[in-house]
Amino acid sequence: MMRTVRLPGGDEVVALGQGTWRMGERRGARKDEVAALQHGIACGMTLIDTAEMYGSGGAEKVIGEAIRGQRDKVYLVSKVLPSNAGRKRMKRACEKSLKCLGTDYLDLYLLHWRSGVSLDETIEGFLALQEAGKIRRFGVSNFDIDDMKELWETPDGQGCQTNQILYNLSRRWPEGALMDWSRRHGQPLMIYSPLEQGRLPAGGALGAIAAARGVTTMQVALAWVLRHEDVFVVPKASRIAHVDENLGVLDIVLTDDELAALDKDFPPPEGGAPLEIL
């Protein structure tokens, strides 16, 4: 059984979803990308994250192909560019995303990062799309603690379902301040780049733990993120073998000794560290 996380509005999402950045950029890769997403869905990784930015709609089109005939099985998340966060432009951007995805609604629509557009207007845009049935829920991405506090003061801002942020062994910045704030306000964090795009070191504690357990370093790194029960992750895999490896992580529970060894190589921040983004 896939672990799930409950969002404030009541939606249950799987803790292990699928990312899609860099998909839809190369025609020759499309078949593998569609197959990887479909394999993930069949194995229960039914949450799919995308953005209008990815491949300028290309990633959304790959997903559209992967979910044809099975829209009801997936929880679709897309993101609006900050430059489209105004009320009118957001409607157009959302409709374009829906067309690329081949669906008439998104489960969750996120502001990709903070923009010059006021949060009031952005929330108004989200609410108008909700009313029109084009999105079910809304949220944000790359918001630091001060952005979240401001959102909480914005009318209807507390309708936010999640904040999608960068977090992995080498990016522990949200520990302490943002994670604590999010927990106190019932906001599960949606984690992106949990594998640091494959750039984590192969040796050290990570390598030793992986070797001792007979798993890969990437599996240990993903299990480390998933040790938090109130986060959900969207690793991107365009190869079926990687999808399977990521699924294998659900059985890995790191011990206190292993976590302490990882803390030595990847020290947690002291106090609140500033926002990091990719």
Ligand SMILES: NC(=O)c1ccc[n+]([C@@H]2O[C@H](COP(=O)([O-])OP(=O)(O)OC[C@H]3O[C@@H](n4cnc5c(N)ncnc54)[C@H](OP(=O)(O)O)[C@@H]3O)[C@@H](O)[C@H]2O)c1
């Ligand atoms: N909100 C934002 O600003 C933001 C920013 C970045 C990302 N995101 C979202 O988060 C998703 C994930 O982040 P990401 O794509 O940046 O990085 P990531 O998931 O940390 O890493 C993806 C890379 O790791 C590889 N990989 C996947 N599983 C693996 C495994 N088990 N072993 C070894 N390598 C593996 C993939 O290879 P293959 O593709 O070859 O399988 C790909 O090259 C994105 O796709 C996107 O949906 C959001």
